[in-house]
Amino acid sequence: MQAASVDDYRELARRRLPRFLFEYIDGGSYGEVTLARNRxxxxxIALRQRVLRDVSQIDLSTRILGQDFAMPVGLAPIGLAGMNARRGECQAVRAAEKAGIPFTLSTVSACPLGEVAAAATRSFWFQLYMIRDRDFMRDLLAQAAQMGCPTLVFTVDMPVPxxxxxxxxxxxxxxxxxxxxLRRFAQALTRPRWAWDVGLWGRPHALGNVAPVLGPNTGLEDFFAWMRGNFEPKVGWDDIGWIRSQWPGSIMIKGILDPEDAVLASQAGADAxxxxxxxxxxxxxxxxxxRALPPIVEAVxxxxxxxxxxxVRSGLDVVRMLALGAQGVLLGRAWAYALAAGGEAAISHMLDLVRAEMQVAMALTGTxxxxxxxxxIIDRLA
Known part of the structure; x- marks a missing residue:
């Protein structure tokens, strides 16, 4: 099957991953109302189609926090991504580099910082949660800075999972x-390609960045138990100051959904x-x-x-987000599906699709x- 869209990659991922991994990528919380609303x-959002304009030269290049990128798209942090393909985060960072866009490594990645840095030839972003163990956070921040990560994506919407x-x-x-x-093993047996390439030859499956605190207990249930017990529910805006004291680069706060929080983030010293x-x-x-984006743009x-x-599942969706006021868009499930479907090459192809779709959308809106x-360029927001 030749993927012509992100939805095609989703279907390929469904066929190739054990059920427990596909559902982890694909699912949302509770009744998945917000998951459906996002799409x-x-x-x-209807776009105004314009005609008889010179759109022979489309420029997608942008600059975000002092870095130049080929288009206003990045790969969002995805937990457990390295379980979707052999050493998955390393494949993803290479695809992002080829596309000239940022890659964000999750705290809970399969491949640790050092391994991803060794696979990369340029800097990438690093994502971190607020965790109760400040020494652990301090060590991770030091590692990320040593690896040359210029931007910390600090995720604040998960005080509890x-x-x-x-x-x-x-x-x-x-x-x-x-x-x-045994249940997960049985599901893996129904996907022999994944079981061979990732389950067997994709080891270690130790969630590298948190392996030091997990110790010998590195099973998935140990990981989820660690998350439930170590995410910090007491986090407040004052903690941004502590993060700033430990981090020499830019700080991007991820998880803002309310205009008041956007203003507080700015006042706390966030760079983005x-x-x-x-x-x-x-x-x-x-x-x-x-729906959350326009009032936040106005507040900031x-x-x-x-x-x-x-x-976001297409370049058209990227243009819609930009029209609502964003300067950049992070792809999450889109690259996770592609990674599961065909590794680095599939992510590269997916990004080519997004780029081409953006170019067409811009041309047909006269931009x-x-x-x-x-x-x-928006006709209406229903």
Whole structure:
């Protein structure tokens, strides 16, 4: 099957991954209302088609936090991504480099910072949660700085993990010990290609960045137990100052969904924010990113770059987010599906599709530069 869209890659990922991993990528929290809203509200944005304009030269290049990129798209942090393909984060960072866009390594990646840095030839971003063990955070921040990461993507919308029913049904969460392991093993046997390439030859499966604190208990149930016990619910805006004292680069706060929080982020010293509802994986029933973005843009009033994620499956969706006021868009599930479907080559192809779709959308709305994309190309927001 030749993938012609992100949805095609989703179907390939469904066929190739064990159920517990596909559901982890694909699912949201509770009834998945916000997950559905993210896509539906983007699709409701109608664009004004314009004609008889010179659109022979389309420029997608942009500059974010002092770095130049080929287009206003980045790869968002994805937990456990290295379980979707052999040493998956290393494949993803190479694809991002080839496309000239930023890659963000998750705290809970399979490949540790050092391994990803060795696979890369340019700097990448690093994502971090607020964790109770400050010594652990300090060490991770020092490692990321030593590896040359210029931007810290600090995720703030997960003081406690949301309940994701699909993970319980699939056996990824809530099925501890031998029973859970056997259940996942049985699912892996139904995907022999994955079992051979990733399950066997993709080792170690130790979640490299948190392996030092997990110790010998490196099973998936140990990882989820660690998350539940070590994410910090007491985090406040004052903690941004502590992060700043430990981090020499830029700080991008991810997980902003309310205008008041956007203002507080600016006052706390953030260099940029990501408007995000965690892909519908945290508070079910929350606003979609498309609906949350415009009032946040108005509240911040150009004081810092604003990126967005949530529901983006095409270059057309990227243009819609830019029209709503974002300066950049992070792709999450889109690259996770492609990675599972065909590794680095598939991510590169997916990004080529997004680039081509952006160029067509810009041409048909009469825009040739990112600076031309704004509310005036939107016909209505349903």
């Amino acid at each position: 539906a509200d983007l699709a409701d 949301g309940s994701r029913y699909r993970d319980y049904r699939s056996g990824l969460a809530g099925a501890p010990g031998l029973a859970g392991g 924010i990501v408007v995000s509802n965690h892909g519908g994986r945290q508070l079910d029933g929350a606003l979609s990113t498309a 009033a150009g004081s810092m770059p604003i990126l967005a994620d949530g529901g 040739t530069r990112l600076a031309d994309i704004g509310e005036d």
